[in-house]
Amino acid sequence: MDTSQLLKGVLDLAVLAVLRDEDGYGYDVLRRLRAGGMGEVGDASVYGTLRRLYKAGLLTSYVVPSDEGPHRKYYGMNDAGRERLVESEKAWRAFQETLDAILRKGAVA
Amino acid sequence: MDTSQLLKGVLDLAVLAVLRDEDGYGYDVLRRLRAGGMGEVGDASVYGTLRRLYKAGLLTSYVVPSDEGPHRKYYGMNDAGRERLVESEKAWRAFQETLDAILRKGAVA
């Protein structure tokens, strides 16, 4: 079973959701997602997604040196990110419903 | 908004679902999916998926000449396909719930 393909296009959404209420750095975002049930998500995927979202102007970023370990690159939401989160969530819900409908009725006949 | 990424790993499931009750040929499967709400799905994606599933041993295939147009390549389910459908559906439901939970609570805090 390849859960990884299901993540495509949805990891963005998950990452944004996890950052909605509180800023977080990569490693922490990874932990939040895993704690939330996404045990299969790879670390590189999360770091990549964060960079992608930042580059797209949806996140802010600032580095904080840590006393107990390497520096941490925090990411936080801005207005564009919040807007995107709402849109993506809507798209997700619509898609979900569409697929569920198809699963329910099988062939339209 | 890029709905296409949401399809990844799920188009298989949709195609199998649509073939569950009745055999169908590519063009028809495409129509069923579009009628079911997947207006954005590309024809090449469906043909590709059918070939992939067939190659994976999940579908049977037979060609039927048509009186009114080109020949049609029908696809039908076999036991492996049916089994896969059930599994994939289960995986989909689980994934759905996981993501919804993350969307609900945001940061685990």
Place this chain on the structure above:
DNA sequence: CGCGGTACTGCGCTTTGCGCAATAGTGTTC
């Protein structure tokens, strides 16, 4: 001093959906 946990970057691979062109048969319209 090496080992394990924390934390990030970069590289290359794979899967998969997509656009587009080509091929081909049929019916319609001007």
Place this chain on the structure above:
DNA sequence: GAACACTATTGCGCAAAGCGCAGTACCGCG
């Protein structure tokens, strides 16, 4: 009857995104 539109399939090459893995680096502990 030539052009066009719809049906129906194949193949090619592209792009997006998740992943594994290696490398770097910093810390504390035994």
